[in-house]
Amino acid sequence: MNEQIQLIASRIKELRKISGLSAESFANELNIETDLFLNYESGNTDIPVGFLLKVAHRFNLDLSALLMGDEPKLRVYSVVRKGKGLNVDRRKQYRYESLAYNFIHKKAEPFIVTVEPQADGIPLEFNSHPGQEFNHVLEGTLLVVVDKHEIVLNEGDSVYFDSGYLHAMKALNGCKARFLAVIA
Numbered sequence: 001m002n003e004q005i006q007l008i009a010s011r012i013k014e015l016r017k018i019s020g021l022s023a024e025s026f027a028n029e030l031n032i033e034t035d036l037f038l039n040y041e042s043g044n045t046d047i048p049v050g051f052l053l054k055v056a057h058r059f060n061l062d063l064s065a066l067l068m069g070d071e072p073k074l075r076v077y078s079v080v081r082k083g084k085g086l087n088v089d090r091r092k093q094y095r096y097e098s099l100a101y102n103f104i105h106k107k108a109e110p111f112i113v114t115v116e117p118q119a120d121g122i123p124l125e126f127n128s129h130p131g132q133e134f135n136h137v138l139e140g141t142l143l144v145v146v147d148k149h150e151i152v153l154n155e156g157d158s159v160y161f162d163s164g165y166l167h168a169m170k171a172l173n174g175c176k177a178r179f180l181a182v183i184a
């Protein structure tokens with residue numbers, strides 16, 4: 001796995017140990033299998049953003065602190081220039097660019113997400129996390145599945161949903177899709 005995943009995994013493990021939690025009890029608290037948790041914590045498996053949000057929320061951290069190892073500092077406003085957001089490459093099919101990584105005590109996490117097209121027959125990877133999510137398609141066509149409901153979004157379309165339900169996205173028509181995601 002890449003170095004960024006290893007660093008994030010070690011931060012998760014350190015937070016868990018400092019808090020006196022066993023891997024089993026923390027996995028149970030996060031509602032995932034212990035083996036999967038241990039794979040995330042060892043850095044042997046890509047770590048979904050939904051899982052990272054749960055960990056950050058559990059320890060009352062900004063997601064940026066978990067990703068970068070440093071707390072954000074800006075309090076009044078934050079500007080992120082085009083293409084200069086914090087890249088969060090968590091999974092092969094999704095690429096996240098954090099748009100407010102340097103603002104402290106955010107009430108929402110905004111990202112530009114790029115979904116690469118996948119060959120037919122590759123199963124969707126579902127995740128869930130506490131809160132709500134807003135997605136607005138900037139480019140391409142996106143299939144969004146929320147709690148078994150399939151929604152096709154074209155450029156300019158949006159969806160808002162309870163992200164506690166299992167959800168997944170897939171780029172359609174053999175082209176990448178880009179969307180603004182705001183997770184609160």
